[in-house]
Amino acid sequence: MANKQISQMGLPKSIANVFAARNVFTAKALSLMELRVQNEHLAGHLPTHMKGLDEALCGGIPFGVLTELVGPAGIGKTQFCLKLSLLASLPANYGGLDGHVIYIDVESKFSSRRLIEIGVKSFPEIFHRKEMAQEMAGRIHVLRPASLSEFTESLQQIKVSLLQNQVKLLVIDSMAALVTGEFEHGAPRQKTLGWHVSFIKSLAEFSRIPVVVTNQVRSQSRDETCHYFFQVQSWNETIEDRTRHDSHLVAALGINWAHAVTIRLVLEAKSGQRFIKVAKSPIAPPLAFPFNITSSGILLLSDDGIELTGPDINTIHCQGHNDIINFGGESLQ
C-alpha cells in the first residue's frame, strides 16, 4: 500500500525507492480524502445508532483510531460495548459492518444473554429467526486473558486474523484492569502500557478498523495539580480545590494514555442523570448528551447535545449515581 501512494505523488525514482524501503506511508491529503472518506465502507465510521452522537462524531466511531470510553463503575461502558459489537456484526443493509468482532473481556463482564436481548429489542426482524441470531452471535469472539502476558500473546494472533480481513471491530474491556493489576505505579508500568498503546494503534491503522477501549476512574490524590509554573494560584483557590479533590474522579492510566487516544467519550452521572460527553475529538465540539440504559441498549434522551465550555468536559462526576441503582426510590440528597 505504501508503494501505491508514493507512486501517485510523482516523486523522483530515487526518493520513492527509499521511502518504499523504509515503509513510510505518504500521500497527499486529497488522495487520503478519496481513499478513506469516499471509498471506504460507510465513509470510515461505524454508526452507533445514537443520532446525536453520530452527528457529533461525523458518522460514528471512526476507523483506524483508538476510541476510549471512561466512566465510573456501573455507568454503562460495557453496555455500550455490547451494542457496538452487535452493530458491527450486522449485515451492511442494516447499517453494520458485516464482520467479525473480537471482544477482549478482562473482568468477565460479557453477558451473551444481554447481547441477545439487545439484539432482539433493537432489530427484531433479524433476531426473531434463530439461525440469524446464531450467526450474528457467532461472529463475536470473546477472549478472556487472565494476565497481561496472555493478552500480549493474543494480540499477536489478532494481528493475523486482521490480515485475513474478517475482523471489523476490536473491543478491549477494560484496559485499566489489565494493566493496573500487574505493576506498581511508575516507570515499568508506563513502559509496558506504552508498548501496548503503540501496538494497538498500529493494529488499528494498519487494518483500518475501529478499536474501542474502556478505562476506569480513580480519585484524584491531593498531590496532583494541573497547573503550569507560570499559572499563579491564589491561596483561596487551593483551599477550594482541596475539598473538591476528595470527590473528584479522573481517568486511570495517566496522562500519556490520555494523549494517545484519539477520541475520549466520558460517561458520568450528574444529579441523578447519566451523560455521555465527547471530551476529546479532532472533529467534534464538546457536547454532552443525557442518556438512559434501556432493554435495547443505550438511548439518548436528547439528540441536541449540551455544549460545555472549558475543561469541565473532561471532569467525571459521580453524583446521584446511587439513586439510579435504587430504581427511582426516595432521593437521599
Next chain:
Amino acid sequence: MEVGRLPISASQRSKLIAAGYTTLSSFSSLSPSHLARDLKISDNEAAEIMRVASHSHRLDGSAGGCGTVNGAQTAWDMLHEEEMFPRITTSCEDLDNILGGGINCKEVTEIGGVPGIGKTQLGIQLAINVQIPVDYGGLGGKAIYIDTEGSFMVERALQIAEACIEDMSECGGLLRKDSQACQLKMHPNNILENIFYFRVCSYTEQIALINYLDKFISEHKDVKIVIVDSVTFHFRQDFDDMALRTRLLSGMALKLMKLAKDFSLAVVLLNQVTTKYIDGSFQLTLALGDSWSHSCTNRVILYWNGNERYAYIDKSPSLRSASAPYSVTSKGIRNSASNCKRIKMM
C-alpha cells in the same frame, strides 16, 4: 549580501528568489552547473551571475569588512531577509498579536499542551493558512504534515479549508471593488492537494523521514511549513536508554533547524505534557525533558484558564512573554468570543 542589490536582470533576480536563493552566500559556494540546473538557465548564464556576484561582493567593502567568514551573514542582511517573508497567520488575531504577526519562517516553534486543548487543530489550521495566496497577505506555499499519532482527520481539514476560503472571499469582497480581478479560484480540494501527509509509525521512521526531508523539499521548493504532530509520541513509548533518546532528539532538532534555515520555511513541532515534581509539588511541563527544551527557537504552551483556552509564549528570542485567549470553532482556530478579551503581559 542580498540578491536584491545585485546588478543582474530582473528576470534573473526573480528566478533566483523563486528558487530560494535570497543572499549571495546561499549560492556562492555552488558550482555554476548546479545553479543552472536549479534556475533552469544555461550554464553560461549561471556562470555570468556568479561572476557578477563575486565581483559585487569584493567591491562592497563594508560588508566584506572583518575578512568575511565564508557562509556568515551580517545582522543587517538578516533583518532585510526577515521582512521578505510574511509570517503565517493562525487565524486568531490575539494569538497573532503575541506571536508578532504569526508563525515565523526560518524558525522552529514548539507548541505543547494537555490532551484536547487544540494542538492538532492548530496544526491543521497552519497547514491551511500557509496556502493563503500572496495577494491576500499569505505565503502561497505548500505544507508537509507529519502525523505520528494518527490524529489527522481529512474531514476536519476539509471543514477548515472551506471556512478559510469563505473568509478570504469576504475579505476580497471588502477590499476590492472590482470583483472580477480577484476571482478566488481556490477550491477546498486544491488546498488538500497542497498538504503532503506523512504517517510514521515508529521513532526510526520518524528520524529517517526527517533525514530525507531535505531531498524532498529540494524537489518541492514551495513547501513553506513542516508540521510534526506530535514529535513526542514515539519517543515516550518504550525507550530503555534515556541517553540514546536525548542524543536522537538533539540530532533531530539540529536537522530541523537546518531545514528551516536552508529552505526558509517554518517548522512547527507539537508536543505533549508530563508532570514533574518541582519545589515540593507536581507541575505540568512539556514532555521530552530538559535538554529538548533548549532545542526550539520559540515555545508556546496552550492551557486552560478557567473556561477558556489560552496560549502562553514561554520562550522566544524576540517576543515577550504574554498570553492570549483563542477558541476552537467549527471553522478552525478563531478569536475567543468572551467579552473581556485582554492580552495579559507577564
